[in-house]
Amino acid sequence: MQPRKLYVETMGCQMNVLDSELVIGQLTARSFALSDDVSDADVVLINTCSVRAHAEDKVLSHLGALRRRKQRNPDMIVGVIGCMAERDPGGLVAKMPHIDLICGPGELNKIPAMIDELDETRRRVIALSQSQSRRSTALQRATEYDSVEALDLSRSACIQDHPTQAYVRVQRGCDKFCTFCVVPFTRGPERSRPPEQIVNEARMLVDRGAVEITLLGQTVNSYIHQDSGRAVPFSELLSRLNDIDGLERLRFVTSYPGDFGDDILQAMRDLPKVCEYLHLPVQSGSDAVLGRMRRQYSVGEYVDLVKRAREFVPGITLATDFIVGFCGETDEEFADSLRLVERIRFKNVFVFKYSERPGTVASKRVTDDVPDDVKRQRNIALLRLQERISMEHNRTLIGETPEVLVEGYSKRAVKAQEAEQTRGDEIGHEESSQLVGRTRTDRIVVFPGDIRLTGRSIKVRIKAATALTLHGELVDEDGVARMPGRLSNRVQIGG
Ligand code: SF4
Numbered sequence: 357m358q359p360r361k362l363y364v365e366t367m368g369c370q371m372n373v374l375d376s377e378l379v380i381g382q383l384t385a386r387s388f389a390l391s392d393d394v395s396d397a398d399v400v401l402i403n404t405c406s407v408r409a410h411a412e413d414k415v416l417s418h419l420g421a422l423r424r425r426k427q428r429n430p431d432m433i434v435g436v437i438g439c440m441a442e443r444d445p446g447g448l449v450a451k452m453p454h455i456d457l458i459c460g461p462g463e464l465n466k467i468p469a470m471i472d473e474l475d476e477t478r479r480r481v482i483a484l485s486q487s488q489s490r491r492s493t494a495l496q497r498a499t500e501y502d503s504v505e506a507l508d509l510s511r512s513a514c515i516q517d518h519p520t521q522a523y524v525r526v527q528r529g530c531d532k533f534c535t536f537c538v539v540p541f542t543r544g545p546e547r548s549r550p551p552e553q554i555v556n557e558a559r560m561l562v563d564r565g566a567v568e569i570t571l572l573g574q575t576v577n578s579y580i581h582q583d584s585g586r587a588v589p590f591s592e593l594l595s596r597l598n599d600i601d602g603l604e605r606l607r608f609v610t611s612y613p614g615d616f617g618d619d620i621l622q623a624m625r626d627l628p629k630v631c632e633y634l635h636l637p638v639q640s641g642s643d644a645v646l647g648r649m650r651r652q653y654s655v656g657e658y659v660d661l662v663k664r665a666r667e668f669v670p671g672i673t674l675a676t677d678f679i680v681g682f683c684g685e686t687d688e689e690f691a692d693s694l695r696l697v698e699r700i701r702f703k704n705v706f707v708f709k710y711s712e713r714p715g716t717v718a719s720k721r722v723t724d725d726v727p728d729d730v731k732r733q734r735n736i737a738l739l740r741l742q743e744r745i746s747m748e749h750n751r752t753l754i755g756e757t758p759e760v761l762v763e764g765y766s767k768r769a770v771k772a773q774e775a776e777q778t779r780g781d782e783i784g785h786e787e788s789s790q791l792v793g794r795t796r797t798d799r800i801v802v803f804p805g806d807i808r809l810t811g812r813s814i815k816v817r818i819k820a821a822t823a824l825t826l827h828g829e830l831v832d833e834d835g836v837a838r839m840p841g842r843l844s845n846r847v848q849i850g851g
Contacts, residue, residue, distance in 0.1 A: 359387045359388055359389040360387075360388050360389070360398040360399060361388070361389050361390075361391040361396055361397045361398050361399070362380065362383050362384070362388040362389065362390050362391060362397060362398070362399045362401070363390075363391050363392070363393070363394045363397035363399070363400045363401070364376050364379065364380055364390070364400075364401045364402075364403065365394075365400070365401070365402045365403065365418060366403045367402070367403065367404055367405045367411055367414065367415065367438075368403070368404070368405025368407065368411060368438070368439070369405065369407075370523055370570065370572055370609060371461075371525070371543075371572055371574070372403050372404075372405060372438055372439075372461075373523065374523040374524075374525055374572060375403060375437075375438065375461060375464055375507070376401075376403045377523070378464065378507050378508065378510065378511055379401065379403075379437070379464055379467055379507075381510070381511060382465070382467065382468055382507075382510055383399075383467070383468060383471075386468055394422075394425075395425070397432065398431070398432060398433065399432070399433040399435065399471065400422060400432065400433070400434050400435065401435040401436075401437055401457075401467075402415055402418055402419070402435070402436050402437070402438075403437050403438040404436060404437065404438040404439055404440035404441060405438065405439055405440065406439040406440045406442075406443045406444075406538045406542055406713065407439070407537070407538065407539070407713070408708060408711045408713075409711040409712075409713070410711065411440075412440055415436070415440055416451060416452070419434070419436070419448075419451075419452045419454075419455065420452070422434050422454070423452065423454050426454045427454075433456045433457060433471065433474060434454055434455050434456050434457070435455070435456060435457030435458070435459065435467075435470075436448055436452075436455055436457070436458050436459075437457075437458075437459040437460075437461070437464060437467070438459075438460070438461050438542075439460075439461060439538065439539075439542040439543070441458045441459055441460050441461075441484070442460030442461060442462070442484055442485065442541075442542040442543075443538055443541065443542050443714075443715065444714070445458045445482060445484060449480070455480065456474055456480055456481070457470055457471070457474060457480070457481050457482075458480070458481075458482045458483070458484070459482070459483045459484075460483065460484040460485050460542065461485075461542060461543050462484075462485035462528075462543065462544055463483035463484065463485060464507050465506040465507040465510065466483045470483060485544055505549070508525055508549065508553070508557065509553070511557060511560075519565050519566075519810075519811065520565055520566055520567045520568065520761075520763075520810060520811030521566060521567075521568045521569075521570070521763065522558075522561040522566040522568075522569050522570070523569075523570050523571075523572050524554060524557055524558050524561070524569055524570070524571055524572065525549065525571075525572045525573070526548065526549055526554050526571045526572065526573050526576060526579050526590075526593065526608075527546060527547065527548045527549065527572075527573030527574065527575070527576060527578070527579050528543060528544065528546070528547050528549075528573075528574075529543045529544040529545045529546045529547055529574065530543065530545075530546050530574040530575055531545055531546045532575060532612065532614075532650075532652065533650065533717065534639075534649050534650055534651060535648065535649055535650045535716060535717040535718040535721070535722070536649055536679060536682065536710065536713065536716055536718045537713070537716060538713045538715060538716055539574055541715055541716075543574065546574070546575065546578065548573075548579045548580055548581040549581070550581055550583065551581055551583060551588045551592070551593050551596060552583075554571075554593065554597070555596050555597060555600070558597055558600055558603065559600050562600055562601075562602045562603045563602070565811070566603075567602070567603065567604040567605065567761065567811055567813075568603075568604060568605040568606075568607065568761055569597070569603060569605070569606055569607070570606075570607040570608065570609060571593075571597075571606070571607070571608040571609075572608075572609065573608070573609075573610070574610065575610070575611070575612035575615060576590065576608045576609060576610060576611055577590050577608070577611040577612060577615050577616050577617075577620055578590070578612055578615040579593060581593075589617075589619060590608075590620055591617070591619040591620045591622065591623040594606065594608075594620070594623045594624075594627055594630055595623060595627060597629075598627040598628070598629045598630065603629055604629060604761070604813060605629055605631050605761060605796065606627070606629045606630045606631065607630075607631050607633065607798075609635045610635050610637060611634055611635060611636050611637075612637075613636055613637070613638065613651075613653045613657070613658050613661055614651070614652040614653040614657075616636075616661055618664065618668070621664060621665055621668035621669060622668060624665075624668065624669045624672070625668045625669050631796040631797070631798070632669050632671050632672040632673065632796055632797050633672065633673050633674075633675075633703075633796065633797050633798040634665060634672060634673075634674050634675070635674075635675045635676070635677075636658075636661070636662075636674055636675070636676055637676055637677035638655075638658050638676045638677070638678065638696065639651055639677060639678060639679050639682075640678065640679065640682065640685075640689070640692070640693055641655055641678075641692035641693035641694070641695060641696030641697070642655070642685075642688075642689035642690075642692040642693065643655050643656075644689060645682055645684075645685055645689050645692075648682065648683060648684060648718075648722060649679070649682060649718075650717070655692070655696060658696075659696075659699070659700070662674060662700055671797065672797070673702075673703035673797040673798060673799070674700065674702050674703060675702055675703050675704045675705065675706070675798070676700075676702050676705050676706070677705070677706045677707075677708065678693055678697075678705055678706070678707045678708070678738055679707075679708050679709075679710050680693070680707060680708070680709055680710065680731055680734035680735050680738060681709055681710045681726035681730060681731030681734055681735075682710045682718075682726070683710070683718055683722035683723055683724055683725060683726070684722060684723070684725060684726075685710075685726055685734075690734050690737075693738065694737065694738065694741055697738065697741050697742060697745065698741070698745075701745050701749070702742065702745070703746065703749065703797070703798065703799070704742065704746055704824075705738065705739070705742045707735050707738045707739055707742075708735075709728075709731040709732065709734075709735050710724065710726070710731065711724075712724040743823045744823075746823040746824065747821070747822070747823040750799070750821035750822065750823065750825075750826055751821050753799070753818045753821060753826060754818050754819065754820065754821055755817070755818065756817070756818050757815045757816065757817045757818070757831055758795040758796075758797075758799070758801070758815075758816065758818070759795065759796060759813050759814070759815060760793035760794065760795055760801045760803075760813070760814055760815070760816045760828075761793050761794055761811075761812070761813050762791055762792075762793040762805070762809045762810050762811065762812050762813075762814060763791075763792050763793050763794065763810065764791065764792065764807065764810045765789075765790065765791060765792070765807060766790040766791060766792040766802045767792070768790055768802075769788050769789060769790040769791070772788040772790075773788050776788060789804055789805065789806070789807070790802055790803070790804055790805075791803055791804070791805040791806075791807065791809065791810075793814075793816070795826075799826055800824065800825050800826065801816050801818070801825070801826045801827075801828055802825055802826070802827055802828070803816050803827065803828040803829055803830060804829070804830075805830050814830060815830070815831050815832070816828035816829065816830055816831065817829050817830075817831045
């Protein structure tokens with residue numbers, strides 16, 4: 357019998373990328389075949405994000421296109437999984453009655469059984485964690501979300517796009533209840549996984565070829581686990597993971613500025629595998645706005661944390677998130693955000709225009725009163741400022757030879773190769789063999805090279821820079837340029 361074809365579309369954050377990978381692992385273990393072509397799929401799952409209205413609009417548009425496909429092929433299963441499924445299952449079904457399966461992020465381990473049930477009954481199946489309200493007790497909420505642990509524990513070593521990089525979840529949910537955010541409602545309360553489970557999972561991934569592991573948590577630095585009556589903090593978890601033989605790099609996202617202790621900065625300084633990079637969302641440069649967002653730190657405390665991070669970890673780079681146009685944000689409050697960007701000089705910033713999310717505290721208590729065009733202008737102003745800063749940063753790196761972990765072909769090379777294949781276009785060797793990698797400080801570097809370098813840490817001399825990307829050439833350990841496509845004897849290539 358032919359295996360059934362599975363197509364998974366993933367939107368949103370790294371947590372969703374990992375969830376999709378684990379769902380794919382569960383289904384391919386049950387003889388589904390993963391397809392990258394939605395048009396011949398038997399099961400289509402859309403893993404959704406609810407953080408912004410725009411992300412939900414995109415899901416609805418995908419589902420609209422699938423309705424026509426489902427009319428032609430009624431046996432096709434259409435599933436919506438993740439945060440949007442948890443947030444508004446009734447609204448989804450009302451708008452898109454052709455959905456067969458709805459599954460919240462806390463119930464993803466049930467998907468194989470849900471598909472079995474669908475096959476048998478042909479009736480829509482729904483699995484949600486019921487805790488939509490913070491009025492539930494902590495125990496109720498934790499119990500309601502517990503069953504999803506099985507998803508991480510079921511992990512096979514299937515690593516998707518980048519065979520040498522892997523995500524490992526250390527924590528689920530969030531207890532912060534920032535007023536703009538749906539995550540505590542869709543992913544439940546904060547629960548930290550046992551450290552031995554995390555270390556075993558990381559060790560398995562390294563044994564199967566991963567050299568870089570990124571630890572995931574909504575507020576990853578808040579990780580704490582009671583282990584035989586003793587609390588294991590995040591810094592200790594980093595230390596245990598640092599001991600894994602064969603692991604080269606350890607990263608973690610996303611950190612919450614209010615919970616960042618010096619023990620983690622010390623670990624970043626002392627543990628050689630922990631990279632010198634922090635994603636530390638600030639959201640606003642105004643204390644008044646941070647108060648309305650119910651972020652549990654002030655701008656002064658954030659600046660102090662950055663100062664300490666730079667003292668403990670010389671050369672560390674910082675990325676951040678801003679929300680512009682949050683309820684009541686005045687011109688002066690926005691100017692505070694611009695001043696903060698000038699002051700901190702981030703490596704990069706991710707800017708989001710505020711969009712009200714139903715059910716959040718902000719949607720009930722404050723008014724989304726900043727006009728759209730003002731949000732748009734503030735978005736552009738912040739990005740322009742950061743672009744100048746990133747450009748200035750990156751230019752200072754020209755002539756340096758940082759260590760780069762190779763991830764594979766660059767997007768441009770992949771496009772060039774596709775053009776070669778589909779249209780027979782003549783593409784220069786340099787363009788189609790361009791590789792991409794990252795420095796320990798999370799800077800993106802492209803350079804011509806041999807694809808067999810993927811997963812290797814190599815030296816690249818930086819020759820040019822844009823705001824987003826560094827361009828370089830491979831050098832050997834003596835700093836001598838190496839010809840692309842030829843490998844030094846010193847680099848052992850497996851296989
Ligand atoms: S810390 Fe705030 S923004 Fe981050 S996931 Fe929790 S509630 Fe959402």
